[in-house]
Amino acid sequence: MASVNTLCKSVPNVKNTVIKNCNLYSDKNGVKHIRIQARPNKWHENDCPFCHKSCPVYDKHSSRPTIWRGLDWGGILVEVEYQTHRLICPEHGVYVAEVPWAYPGSRFIKDFDLTVAWFASYLPRSTTSYFMRVDWETVGRCVNRVLHNLEPERSRRLDGLVNIGIDETSYKKGHKYITVIVNHDTNTVVWASEGYGKSVLEKFYKQLPPEHLSEKQQLRVNLIASQNPRLYRAYLLKEQLRLLLKLTNVDEAEDELKRWLWKASHSRIPAFKELYQKIRRHKTHILNTIRYGMSNARIEATNNRLSSLSVKLMASETYKICLIWCTLYALIYAFHFLTES
Ligand SMILES: [Zn+2]
Structure with a gap:
Protein backbone atom coordinates (compact mmCIF):
# COMPACT_ATOMS: atom_id res chain seq x y z
CA MET A 1 0.00 0.00 0.00
CA ALA A 2 1.21 3.45 -0.85
CA SER A 3 2.24 5.46 2.19
CA VAL A 4 0.60 8.77 3.12
CA ASN A 5 3.90 10.43 2.33
CA THR A 6 3.88 9.05 -1.21
CA LEU A 7 0.26 10.09 -1.70
CA CYS A 8 0.96 13.59 -0.40
CA LYS A 9 4.03 13.91 -2.59
CA SER A 10 1.91 13.21 -5.64
CA VAL A 11 -0.20 16.32 -4.94
CA PRO A 12 2.36 19.01 -5.70
CA ASN A 13 3.65 16.63 -8.36
CA VAL A 14 7.13 18.17 -8.42
CA LYS A 15 10.66 17.20 -7.46
CA ASN A 16 12.70 18.72 -4.62
CA THR A 17 9.76 18.73 -2.19
CA VAL A 18 9.66 17.23 1.28
CA ILE A 19 6.35 16.39 2.98
CA LYS A 20 6.28 17.24 6.68
CA ASN A 21 2.72 16.55 7.69
CA CYS A 22 -0.80 16.10 6.42
CA ASN A 23 -4.24 16.83 7.92
CA LEU A 24 -7.84 16.27 6.96
CA TYR A 25 -10.35 18.69 8.44
CA SER A 26 -13.72 20.34 7.84
CA ASP A 27 -14.02 24.13 7.94
CA LYS A 28 -16.92 26.05 9.50
CA ASN A 29 -18.93 25.70 6.27
CA GLY A 30 -18.53 21.94 6.35
CA VAL A 31 -16.14 21.91 3.37
CA LYS A 32 -13.48 19.23 3.68
CA HIS A 33 -9.81 20.18 3.28
CA ILE A 34 -6.67 18.13 2.94
CA ARG A 35 -3.85 20.34 4.24
CA ILE A 36 -0.35 19.17 3.34
CA GLN A 37 2.61 20.76 5.06
CA ALA A 38 5.51 20.74 2.64
CA ARG A 39 8.85 22.44 2.15
CA PRO A 40 11.48 22.59 -0.58
CA ASN A 41 14.41 20.27 0.14
CA LYS A 42 17.48 21.87 1.65
CA TRP A 43 19.28 22.23 -1.72
CA HIS A 44 16.46 24.34 -3.10
CA GLU A 45 15.09 26.26 -0.12
CA ASN A 46 16.95 29.46 -1.05
CA ASP A 47 16.37 29.52 -4.78
CA CYS A 48 15.59 32.77 -6.59
CA PRO A 49 12.18 32.42 -8.32
CA PHE A 50 13.57 33.95 -11.51
CA CYS A 51 17.09 32.64 -12.08
CA HIS A 52 16.66 29.57 -9.80
CA LYS A 53 20.11 30.14 -8.28
CA SER A 54 20.69 29.62 -4.58
CA CYS A 55 20.91 33.04 -2.89
CA PRO A 56 21.66 34.50 0.56
CA VAL A 57 18.70 34.60 2.96
CA TYR A 58 17.20 38.06 3.53
CA ASP A 59 14.90 37.46 6.53
CA LYS A 60 13.45 34.77 8.76
CA HIS A 61 10.61 32.47 7.77
CA SER A 62 7.25 34.23 8.11
CA SER A 63 5.22 33.45 11.22
CA ARG A 64 2.05 32.83 9.23
CA PRO A 65 2.15 30.04 6.68
CA THR A 66 1.25 30.62 3.03
CA ILE A 67 -1.41 28.34 1.54
CA TRP A 68 -1.39 27.18 -2.07
CA ARG A 69 -4.48 25.56 -3.49
CA GLY A 70 -4.07 22.32 -5.39
CA LEU A 71 -6.44 20.42 -7.66
CA ASP A 72 -9.46 19.12 -5.76
CA TRP A 73 -9.38 15.49 -4.70
CA GLY A 74 -12.90 14.46 -5.48
CA GLY A 75 -14.92 17.07 -3.62
CA ILE A 76 -12.15 17.75 -1.11
CA LEU A 77 -10.12 20.94 -1.31
CA VAL A 78 -6.41 20.23 -1.40
CA GLU A 79 -3.95 22.73 0.06
CA VAL A 80 -0.19 22.96 0.46
CA GLU A 81 1.16 24.91 3.41
CA TYR A 82 4.63 26.36 3.95
CA GLN A 83 6.21 29.26 5.86
CA THR A 84 8.05 31.24 3.23
CA HIS A 85 11.02 33.55 3.63
CA ARG A 86 12.72 36.13 1.49
CA LEU A 87 16.15 36.04 -0.07
CA ILE A 88 18.33 38.54 -1.82
CA CYS A 89 19.39 37.68 -5.36
CA PRO A 90 22.40 39.69 -6.62
CA GLU A 91 20.68 39.94 -9.99
CA HIS A 92 16.96 40.24 -9.17
CA GLY A 93 16.84 41.75 -5.68
CA VAL A 94 14.73 40.82 -2.66
CA TYR A 95 12.07 38.20 -3.37
CA VAL A 96 10.17 35.44 -1.65
CA ALA A 97 12.16 32.23 -2.16
CA GLU A 98 10.93 29.93 -4.88
CA VAL A 99 8.79 26.96 -3.97
CA PRO A 100 9.02 24.08 -6.43
CA TRP A 101 5.25 23.53 -6.56
CA ALA A 102 4.11 27.00 -7.67
CA TYR A 103 4.92 29.74 -10.18
CA PRO A 104 6.27 32.97 -8.65
CA GLY A 105 3.55 35.01 -6.99
CA SER A 106 0.91 32.31 -7.42
CA ARG A 107 -1.29 30.97 -4.63
CA PHE A 108 -2.04 27.83 -6.63
CA ILE A 109 0.14 24.85 -7.34
CA LYS A 110 1.47 24.54 -10.89
CA ASP A 111 -0.94 21.78 -11.90
CA PHE A 112 -3.85 23.97 -10.86
CA ASP A 113 -2.66 26.90 -12.98
CA LEU A 114 -2.07 24.56 -15.91
CA THR A 115 -5.52 22.99 -15.58
CA VAL A 116 -7.24 26.38 -15.48
CA ALA A 117 -5.27 27.48 -18.55
CA TRP A 118 -6.25 24.32 -20.40
CA PHE A 119 -9.94 24.77 -19.51
CA ALA A 120 -9.83 28.43 -20.46
CA SER A 121 -8.56 27.57 -23.91
CA TYR A 122 -11.60 25.35 -24.56
CA LEU A 123 -14.40 26.77 -22.42
CA PRO A 124 -15.81 30.20 -21.67
CA ARG A 125 -14.10 31.98 -18.81
CA SER A 126 -17.24 31.89 -16.68
CA THR A 127 -17.55 28.10 -17.01
CA THR A 128 -13.88 27.67 -16.13
CA SER A 129 -14.24 29.91 -13.09
CA TYR A 130 -17.38 28.05 -11.94
CA PHE A 131 -15.92 24.59 -12.38
CA MET A 132 -12.53 25.35 -10.82
CA ARG A 133 -14.13 27.28 -7.94
CA VAL A 134 -12.07 30.43 -8.49
CA ASP A 135 -13.23 33.92 -9.38
CA TRP A 136 -13.35 35.26 -12.89
CA GLU A 137 -10.23 37.38 -12.63
CA THR A 138 -8.18 34.54 -11.16
CA VAL A 139 -8.73 32.61 -14.40
CA GLY A 140 -6.92 35.38 -16.27
CA ARG A 141 -4.06 35.40 -13.80
CA CYS A 142 -3.63 31.61 -14.03
CA VAL A 143 -3.56 31.81 -17.83
CA ASN A 144 -0.97 34.59 -17.69
CA ARG A 145 1.32 32.64 -15.43
CA VAL A 146 1.15 29.56 -17.62
CA LEU A 147 1.71 31.64 -20.72
CA HIS A 148 4.72 33.30 -19.16
CA ASN A 149 6.10 29.93 -18.20
CA LEU A 150 5.63 28.49 -21.67
CA GLU A 151 6.88 31.58 -23.43
CA PRO A 152 9.03 33.83 -21.23
CA GLU A 153 9.99 36.05 -24.15
CA ARG A 154 6.84 36.80 -26.04
CA SER A 155 8.64 38.92 -28.62
CA ARG A 156 10.36 35.77 -29.87
CA ARG A 157 7.08 34.88 -31.54
CA LEU A 158 7.94 37.33 -34.26
CA ASP A 159 11.19 35.53 -35.04
CA GLY A 160 11.24 33.56 -38.24
CA LEU A 161 7.88 34.80 -39.48
CA VAL A 162 7.39 33.95 -43.13
CA ASN A 163 3.71 33.70 -43.93
CA ILE A 164 1.28 35.82 -42.00
CA GLY A 165 -2.44 36.35 -42.13
CA ILE A 166 -4.12 39.53 -40.95
CA ASP A 167 -7.65 39.55 -39.65
CA GLU A 168 -9.72 42.45 -38.39
CA THR A 169 -12.69 41.55 -36.25
CA SER A 170 -15.18 43.68 -34.43
CA TYR A 171 -16.61 43.18 -30.99
CA LYS A 172 -19.08 45.04 -28.75
CA LYS A 173 -21.58 45.01 -31.64
CA GLY A 174 -19.14 46.48 -34.11
CA HIS A 175 -18.08 49.38 -31.92
CA LYS A 176 -14.59 48.11 -31.28
CA TYR A 177 -12.08 46.43 -33.53
CA ILE A 178 -9.19 44.14 -32.98
CA THR A 179 -6.45 43.23 -35.44
CA VAL A 180 -5.03 39.73 -35.16
CA ILE A 181 -1.89 38.52 -36.90
CA VAL A 182 -1.56 34.79 -37.42
CA ASN A 183 1.54 32.83 -38.33
CA HIS A 184 0.27 30.60 -41.13
CA ASP A 185 3.14 28.15 -40.74
CA THR A 186 2.45 27.36 -37.09
CA ASN A 187 -1.24 28.29 -37.15
CA THR A 188 -0.86 30.44 -34.03
CA VAL A 189 -1.70 34.01 -33.16
CA VAL A 190 1.55 35.95 -32.93
CA TRP A 191 0.26 39.44 -32.33
CA ALA A 192 -3.00 41.25 -31.57
CA SER A 193 -3.94 44.83 -30.91
CA GLU A 194 -6.99 46.98 -30.52
CA GLY A 195 -8.02 49.00 -33.55
CA TYR A 196 -7.53 48.39 -37.24
CA GLY A 197 -6.02 49.83 -40.36
CA LYS A 198 -2.71 51.34 -41.24
CA SER A 199 -1.73 52.70 -37.83
CA VAL A 200 -2.20 49.32 -36.15
CA LEU A 201 -0.27 47.52 -38.85
CA GLU A 202 2.53 50.04 -38.58
CA LYS A 203 2.71 49.22 -34.88
CA PHE A 204 3.11 45.58 -35.82
CA TYR A 205 5.75 46.17 -38.46
CA LYS A 206 7.73 48.34 -36.06
CA GLN A 207 7.98 45.39 -33.68
CA LEU A 208 9.38 43.12 -36.33
CA PRO A 209 13.10 42.66 -36.15
CA PRO A 210 14.73 44.40 -39.17
CA GLU A 211 15.51 40.94 -40.39
CA HIS A 212 16.18 37.72 -38.65
CA LEU A 213 19.86 38.43 -38.24
CA SER A 214 22.19 36.57 -35.97
ZN1 LIG B 1 17.74 35.76 -9.39
Missing part, protein backbone atom coordinates in the same frame (compact mmCIF):
# COMPACT_ATOMS: atom_id res chain seq x y z
CA GLU A 215 24.26 38.57 -33.52
CA LYS A 216 27.27 38.29 -35.82
CA GLN A 217 25.26 39.49 -38.80
CA GLN A 218 23.88 42.38 -36.81
CA LEU A 219 27.43 43.40 -35.88
CA ARG A 220 28.37 43.39 -39.55
CA VAL A 221 25.35 45.51 -40.42
CA ASN A 222 26.38 47.97 -37.70
CA LEU A 223 29.90 48.01 -39.09
CA ILE A 224 28.57 48.67 -42.57
CA ALA A 225 26.37 51.44 -41.17
CA SER A 226 29.37 53.23 -39.69
CA GLN A 227 31.92 52.60 -42.42
CA ASN A 228 29.96 52.39 -45.62
CA PRO A 229 26.89 54.64 -45.48
CA ARG A 230 26.02 54.00 -49.09
CA LEU A 231 25.93 50.24 -48.65
CA TYR A 232 23.91 50.70 -45.48
CA ARG A 233 21.44 52.90 -47.33
CA ALA A 234 21.11 50.15 -49.89
CA TYR A 235 20.47 47.66 -47.12
CA LEU A 236 17.71 49.83 -45.70
CA LEU A 237 16.12 50.26 -49.11
CA LYS A 238 16.12 46.53 -49.60
CA GLU A 239 14.57 46.05 -46.14
CA GLN A 240 11.86 48.61 -46.84
CA LEU A 241 11.02 46.90 -50.07
CA ARG A 242 10.88 43.53 -48.33
CA LEU A 243 8.42 44.85 -45.74
CA LEU A 244 6.41 46.69 -48.36
CA LEU A 245 5.81 43.45 -50.20
CA LYS A 246 4.34 41.98 -47.03
CA LEU A 247 1.52 44.52 -47.01
CA THR A 248 -1.88 43.17 -47.84
CA ASN A 249 -3.73 46.44 -48.25
CA VAL A 250 -3.20 47.67 -51.76
CA ASP A 251 -3.70 51.38 -50.93
CA GLU A 252 -1.08 51.27 -48.24
CA ALA A 253 1.20 49.34 -50.55
CA GLU A 254 0.75 51.98 -53.24
CA ASP A 255 1.68 54.80 -50.84
CA GLU A 256 4.67 52.89 -49.59
CA LEU A 257 5.74 52.00 -53.09
CA LYS A 258 5.58 55.65 -54.16
CA ARG A 259 7.76 56.60 -51.20
CA TRP A 260 10.13 53.78 -51.93
CA LEU A 261 10.43 54.75 -55.59
CA TRP A 262 11.28 58.30 -54.61
CA LYS A 263 13.97 57.10 -52.24
CA ALA A 264 15.39 54.66 -54.77
CA SER A 265 15.54 57.30 -57.51
CA HIS A 266 17.37 59.67 -55.16
CA SER A 267 19.65 57.03 -53.72
CA ARG A 268 22.57 57.61 -56.10
CA ILE A 269 23.10 53.87 -56.11
CA PRO A 270 23.24 52.53 -59.69
CA ALA A 271 21.74 49.11 -58.84
CA PHE A 272 18.73 50.74 -57.24
CA LYS A 273 18.29 53.21 -60.10
CA GLU A 274 17.99 50.26 -62.39
CA LEU A 275 15.57 48.52 -60.07
CA TYR A 276 13.66 51.77 -59.68
CA GLN A 277 13.04 51.93 -63.41
CA LYS A 278 11.94 48.32 -63.57
CA ILE A 279 9.64 48.62 -60.61
CA ARG A 280 8.15 51.88 -61.83
CA ARG A 281 7.42 50.34 -65.20
CA HIS A 282 5.66 47.37 -63.62
CA LYS A 283 4.09 49.14 -60.67
CA THR A 284 0.57 48.19 -61.70
CA HIS A 285 1.49 44.54 -61.98
CA ILE A 286 3.16 44.56 -58.59
CA LEU A 287 0.17 46.19 -56.97
CA ASN A 288 -2.08 43.66 -58.67
CA THR A 289 0.01 40.88 -57.19
CA ILE A 290 -0.61 42.38 -53.77
CA ARG A 291 -4.26 43.11 -54.55
CA TYR A 292 -4.96 39.47 -55.35
CA GLY A 293 -3.16 38.29 -52.26
CA MET A 294 -0.30 36.68 -54.05
CA SER A 295 2.40 38.46 -52.15
CA ASN A 296 2.46 36.77 -48.76
CA ALA A 297 3.86 33.46 -49.77
CA ARG A 298 6.19 34.90 -52.33
CA ILE A 299 8.24 37.38 -50.45
CA GLU A 300 10.48 35.00 -48.72
CA ALA A 301 13.67 34.19 -50.44
CA THR A 302 13.88 30.43 -50.64
CA ASN A 303 15.06 28.58 -53.68
CA ASN A 304 12.10 26.26 -53.84
CA ARG A 305 9.61 29.02 -53.73
CA LEU A 306 11.53 30.99 -56.30
CA SER A 307 11.54 28.18 -58.81
CA SER A 308 7.90 27.26 -58.33
CA LEU A 309 7.03 30.95 -58.47
CA SER A 310 8.81 31.36 -61.76
CA VAL A 311 6.90 28.44 -63.20
CA LYS A 312 3.57 29.76 -61.98
CA LEU A 313 4.14 33.28 -63.12
CA MET A 314 5.58 32.26 -66.46
CA ALA A 315 2.56 30.08 -67.01
CA SER A 316 0.25 32.99 -66.41
CA GLU A 317 2.21 35.07 -68.90
CA THR A 318 3.24 37.61 -66.36
CA TYR A 319 6.87 36.83 -66.79
CA LYS A 320 7.72 40.50 -66.58
CA ILE A 321 6.76 40.57 -62.93
CA CYS A 322 8.72 37.40 -62.53
CA LEU A 323 11.80 39.18 -63.79
CA ILE A 324 11.30 41.86 -61.17
CA TRP A 325 10.82 39.34 -58.43
CA CYS A 326 13.96 37.58 -59.60
CA THR A 327 15.95 40.80 -59.51
CA LEU A 328 14.58 41.39 -56.06
CA TYR A 329 15.51 37.94 -54.90
CA ALA A 330 18.96 38.34 -56.37
CA LEU A 331 19.28 41.57 -54.45
CA ILE A 332 18.08 40.03 -51.23
CA TYR A 333 20.52 37.18 -51.69
CA ALA A 334 23.32 39.60 -52.45
CA PHE A 335 22.69 41.30 -49.14
CA HIS A 336 22.46 38.05 -47.26
CA PHE A 337 25.78 37.18 -48.78
CA LEU A 338 27.30 40.54 -47.89
CA THR A 339 26.15 40.40 -44.29
CA GLU A 340 27.26 36.82 -43.90
CA SER A 341 30.68 36.88 -45.51
